Amino acid sequence: MVATDIATRVWNHTFKLDPIVRSLLDTDFYKLLMLQMIRGLHPDVDATFSLTNRTASVRLADIIDEDELRAQLDHARSLSISHREMIWLAGNTFYGTRQIFRPDFLEWLARFRLPPYELRRVDGQFELRFEGRWTDTMMWEIPALAIINELRSRAAMRDMKRFELDVTYARAKAKMWEKVQRLQKLPDLRISDFGTRRRHSFLWQRWCVEALKEGLGEAFIGSSNVLLAMETDVEAIGTNAHELPMVRAALARSDEELLAAPYRVLAEWQSYYGGNLLVVLPDTFGTAAFLRGAPQWLADWTGFRPDSAPPIEGGEEIIAWWQKMGQDPRDKLLVFSDGLDIDSIEKTYHHFHGRVRMSFGWGTNLTNDFRGMTPTPNPGLDPISLVCKVSSANGRPAVKLSDNSAKATGSAAEVERYRRVFGQGVYDRREVLV
Amino acid sequence: MVATDIATRVWNHTFKLDPIVRSLLDTDFYKLLMLQMIRGLHPDVDATFSLTNRTASVRLADIIDEDELRAQLDHARSLSISHREMIWLAGNTFYGTRQIFRPDFLEWLARFRLPPYELRRVDGQFELRFEGRWTDTMMWEIPALAIINELRSRAAMRDMKRFELDVTYARAKAKMWEKVQRLQKLPDLRISDFGTRRRHSFLWQRWCVEALKEGLGEAFIGSSNVLLAMETDVEAIGTNAHELPMVRAALARSDEELLAAPYRVLAEWQSYYGGNLLVVLPDTFGTAAFLRGAPQWLADWTGFRPDSAPPIEGGEEIIAWWQKMGQDPRDKLLVFSDGLDIDSIEKTYHHFHGRVRMSFGWGTNLTNDFRGMTPTPNPGLDPISLVCKVSSANGRPAVKLSDNSAKATGSAAEVERYRRVFGQGVYDRREVLV
Numbered sequence: 046m047v048a049t050d051i052a053t054r055v056w057n058h059t060f061k062l063d064p065i066v067r068s069l070l071d072t073d074f075y076k077l078l079m080l081q082m083i084r085g086l087h088p089d090v091d092a093t094f095s096l097t098n099r100t101a102s103v104r105l106a107d108i109i110d111e112d113e114l115r116a117q118l119d120h121a122r123s124l125s126i127s128h129r130e131m132i133w134l135a136g137n138t139f140y141g142t143r144q145i146f147r148p149d150f151l152e153w154l155a156r157f158r159l160p161p162y163e164l165r166r167v168d169g170q171f172e173l174r175f176e177g178r179w180t181d182t183m184m185w186e187i188p189a190l191a192i193i194n195e196l197r198s199r200a201a202m203r204d205m206k207r208f209e210l211d212v213t214y215a216r217a218k219a220k221m222w223e224k225v226q227r228l229q230k231l232p233d234l235r236i237s238d239f240g241t242r243r244r245h246s247f248l249w250q251r252w253c254v255e256a257l258k259e260g261l262g263e264a265f266i267g268s269s270n271v272l273l274a275m276e277t278d279v280e281a282i283g284t285n286a287h288e289l290p291m292v293r294a295a296l297a298r299s300d301e302e303l304l305a306a307p308y309r310v311l312a313e314w315q316s317y318y319g320g321n322l323l324v325v326l327p328d329t330f331g332t333a334a335f336l337r338g339a340p341q342w343l344a345d346w347t348g349f350r351p352d353s354a355p356p357i358e359g360g361e362e363i364i365a366w367w368q369k370m371g372q373d374p375r376d377k378l379l380v381f382s383d384g385l386d387i388d389s390i391e392k393t394y395h396h397f398h399g400r401v402r403m404s405f406g407w408g409t410n411l412t413n414d415f416r417g418m419t420p421t422p423n424p425g426l427d428p429i430s431l432v433c434k435v436s437s438a439n440g441r442p443a444v445k446l447s448d449n450s451a452k453a454t455g456s457a458a459e460v461e462r463y464r465r466v467f468g469q470g471v472y473d474r475r476e477v478l479v
Numbered sequence: 480m481v482a483t484d485i486a487t488r489v490w491n492h493t494f495k496l497d498p499i500v501r502s503l504l505d506t507d508f509y510k511l512l513m514l515q516m517i518r519g520l521h522p523d524v525d526a527t528f529s530l531t532n533r534t535a536s537v538r539l540a541d542i543i544d545e546d547e548l549r550a551q552l553d554h555a556r557s558l559s560i561s562h563r564e565m566i567w568l569a570g571n572t573f574y575g576t577r578q579i580f581r582p583d584f585l586e587w588l589a590r591f592r593l594p595p596y597e598l599r600r601v602d603g604q605f606e607l608r609f610e611g612r613w614t615d616t617m618m619w620e621i622p623a624l625a626i627i628n629e630l631r632s633r634a635a636m637r638d639m640k641r642f643e644l645d646v647t648y649a650r651a652k653a654k655m656w657e658k659v660q661r662l663q664k665l666p667d668l669r670i671s672d673f674g675t676r677r678r679h680s681f682l683w684q685r686w687c688v689e690a691l692k693e694g695l696g697e698a699f700i701g702s703s704n705v706l707l708a709m710e711t712d713v714e715a716i717g718t719n720a721h722e723l724p725m726v727r728a729a730l731a732r733s734d735e736e737l738l739a740a741p742y743r744v745l746a747e748w749q750s751y752y753g754g755n756l757l758v759v760l761p762d763t764f765g766t767a768a769f770l771r772g773a774p775q776w777l778a779d780w781t782g783f784r785p786d787s788a789p790p791i792e793g794g795e796e797i798i799a800w801w802q803k804m805g806q807d808p809r810d811k812l813l814v815f816s817d818g819l820d821i822d823s824i825e826k827t828y829h830h831f832h833g834r835v836r837m838s839f840g841w842g843t844n845l846t847n848d849f850r851g852m853t854p855t856p857n858p859g860l861d862p863i864s865l866v867c868k869v870s871s872a873n874g875r876p877a878v879k880l881s882d883n884s885a886k887a888t889g890s891a892a893e894v895e896r897y898r899r900v901f902g903q904g905v906y907d908r909r910e911v912l913v
Contacts (some may be wrong), residue, residue: 050484208693211820212656218649222854259642 049174065188065195065247066121069157070105070130070271071122072187073241074139077271081150082289082317084180092179092292092443094186096193099477100429104169108425117192122159133275140280140321150323157376159185171384180437183288188435190242193431195412198245203426209420214249221253224387225260231394233278235404237282238268239382240412242429243479246326254259254279255473258373266404272364277477283313283408284324284350286378287445288435291329295438300466311343323347324380328354328448334467337368342455344370348378348402354448354472356381356393362471364401381404386414409479430477450474451465490910499622499629499681500555503591504564506621507675509707509717515584516723516751518614518841521722526613526726526877528620529870530605530627531888533911534863538603542859543630545600551626556593565589567709571731573715573718574755593619612705614871617722618865624775627865628847632679635859643854649685655687658821659694660798665828669838670695671716672676672702673816674846677862677913686845688713691845700838703866716840718746718758718784718814721879725763728873741769744775757781758814761797762788762882770800782812788882788906790815790827798835808835816840818913822850843913862913884908 081196087180098105109468126134131151160181165172171188175182202210228234238257244250254273267280274281290307291373297303307329315323323346327335332354344367351359360381364374380402381393387406398401415426434454435443444455444463451474453460517524523806532539565585573579580588590857594615607623609616618833636644649758663666672691678684688707691699701714708715731737741763749757761769766788778801785793794815798808812835813825819841831837851861868888869877878889878897885908887894 204694208690211690212652215649215652215656219653220648222646222649226854256642256645381899420660 048340057084058071062116062120065117065192065389066124066131067247068186068272069124069159069184070134071128071191071241071247071273072138072184072282073239073282073283074268074271074274075269075286076184076187077146078132078151078211078318078322079284079285079289080154080180081146082184082313083183084153084319087292088178088180090179091177091439092182092288092295092435094175094182094189095280095429095435096173096433097187098429098431099451100171100431103429105193105197105198105431106169106171108167109165110198110200110251111171111173113196114171114192115198118162118164118189120134121188121192122161123200125158126155128270130275134271136335137281142318142319142320142322144240145242145318148244158176159188164310173433176283179292179449181436183435186264186288187242189433190431191244191247191458193242194428195246195386196424198413198415201423205249206421213415213419217415218248219254219433220414220418221256222260225256226262227387227391228261231391233265234261234264234394236264237280237404237406238270238410238411239264239282239406240275241270242433243409244412245415245426249349251277253412269406272287284318284322285326286430287352289324290312290326291443291445292438293437294330294463295435295441295443303463303466304338308338308343313348318397318412319427321347324378325349326352327350328359330444330446330463330467331470332359332362332473336362338467339366341370341408344372348380350382350406351448352383353452354383355381355475356385356389357396358472359448360393360397360401376402378402378404380404380406384477386410394442446470448472449477451477496550496554498554498628499551500558500563501658501681502591502706503558503560503618504568504709505625505675505681506618506705507673507703507706507717508705509703509720510604510618510621511568511580512752512756513719513723513885514588514614515580516747517617518584518703519751520747522612522614522725524613524726524730524871526616526722526869527675527871528616528623528867530623530865530867532604532863532865533885534865535604537631537863539627539865540600540603540605542626542634543605544634545598545605547630549875550625551630552596552598555622555626556595558574559592560589563708564580564706576752576754576756579752579825591615591618592641596623599856609868610869612868613726613869617619617769619675619870620722623867624865625678625681628677628867629680632847632849632860633847633861634766635857637679639857640854642746647849647853649677651672651683651849652686652690654848654852655690657695657861659690661821661825662695662698665825667696668695668698668828669700669836670698670824671700671714671840672707672839672845673840673842674709675704676867677843678846679849681859685711703840718752718756719760721760721763721786723748724760725869725877725879726872727879728764728897729869730877733897737897737900738772742772742777744782746884749780752842755781755812757865758812759783760786762786762793763879764880764901765904766793766796766882767905772797773800775804777781778806778890784814784816784840785882786817787886789819789909790819790823791830792826794831794835795883797813809833810836812836812838814838816842818911819845820844847913864911866913879903882906883911885911 122452137419163174177184248384254268267282269283273282289310291305293310297306349363362381367374409428413428442459443457446453448470488853594611595609609619686701701716702708703717705715723744727740727744731740794813796806801808843862847862876893878893879885882904
């Protein structure tokens, strides 16, 4: 393991470009799984991804220099997957499966480059869009978010002195350790790093992953970040994301096709992957609607990932559905991944322990929790709710309803139509902090 | 400034010898000032220095490997002052004085090497003695203490994992910063690092000095450590120590000479140094006795360093004496240096502020405060009260009474004789923690 004095590094990066994304594998593992399927089944679909800053009060374009942002995005476009990385992808076992990536996909991936981007400043925010084939544009989501979040961190720390930086990282490490000590008290915990997109910085995410690896041992099951999984020798973690049902739904030619889209996607998934990769993400158009129409075969899948419902209510809803479908929840897996931090992890763990298998995907509050860590208050280091979502497919608008209406995306008219087709959700609007 | 990731360094030092003392200037500045005077006035006096561990419950010889200790002591003996260091000593201004070190002394110092040592294990402790000319043996005090203290730290951390080490240093930095923030609230504070002998490690002391330099600015007046003063470009701080009156007293041929010894020493000092170096260390045989017999000319000196009385009572005693001698205490300096930490610094500062000039020499609790910092309790990192004192001069026993009888050294018979000659002190015995 190479240990880096993070404070020194931040202090020193006055050179032209300190690359934020150093590898195309510095992305979430599920992107690669989805990409293989998209390339196999939907190679000609166009999909546009767009940046949205849900924390509108933070005027990103006033904080981040546009030229710096372009330099980082351009640098990411210069990357391709290295020989060493290709060997690792081809030779490694993921989720217990050898050669999960097929040779023709890997051959294609070896030539992959990120497509062009469109960047404009509009009213203090960046309008950042990626247009083109779904197979190309979807790979921008994670690096684009990581770049903007880290450029914002750097801007917030630009005027800090050497010792202030050192103490800030020292405090953040101490705070992180308090969390680790609490997690150590949860027997048979299973937790992973899901913090790539919102991370404070690459080096800090690496520190967090290495810290969890040493501090939690077996309880730390891995990282969603492919590069860090490779570098720190932990498992790569992740299954599928909202973009699959969102694109599928956008392409639907009738309300009937729209209603069936979430299940069609999962049938396709099943044709590519098995075992612990069979995890349902049910909330794209509301979990209640999803479960009402869910076919029996989905009850045989390994688990569900409730991603926008409150974790306890969301988990109970899925357990009740499993029981209705004749399944024993103790054989099933719930993956929690929405805005988790130590309190909600503990609460959720204790609530469900013994009744269902659980794992936790810990994101923003793992890799970007610098609140209160600076010697003088620095709100520029507080995490924001920045997303990069598919906004249209083949020119048709894409929509997400979610179990929290604050997370809904899409035009008002389309959201209205989807709500009519899928029905209203059962959860209230809740503030989205991260 | 070269920033070192301390945790990484500690983790990595599995190579044969990670030298603790890397330079003969890694010692306290007052040693050099005293050495110049001793060489000039007492070049033929023999003085034996001996190690005493006042924290007897810590069995050092069970913790520290004797071979490692010998290797470190032998390494220190291999050192001489480098060309670059000699230039700095000759060319620098100390306490506002150019060429404070005379050319013939520097010429002699350039050839200086530490003399042999005698090391034995006795009942779980190390018996470590340095015999020979005072001009040679006195230079062992600081490196010997620094070596043993750091070997003990290393032993205490040997089984800690990478992340535990990192978190330990992170927490220690955060704790240190809390102290700095409190010190920032004290206007016209003057504070210096006196922590060489008891430091956790060389790298940690360097971090503390750099942190104080950045965090306190002008309020941080420098370090007693000559090497760190040179490397971090701060003032070298220090005046004189107990060994001067102790040796002088041991050589006295009558009770009258004994009683006069503390003042004879200061008259000698005055023949070598002036200005802010005229600081009286009054407690060697009890401050009350010292002040009773003190000549008028001592009232003209810049200040006093009460080193074993409780700071407020000790300071008041000296202020009362100045007033009795017709001096205005607001023109005078009190240097506090005994077991200080943030609470006692604040309390002493507020008590005397506006009535007298003050400066603080912050030692063990600056450079070795790891209490409660490790993820699991590790009392091996708690500082201990280890001293290396002159024990005899020209074969005659040396004695220190001090204002705290727990700090008295010397044979019972000699201590009794000194108490008869100087009279009893006015302070109670107090536990010596550091």
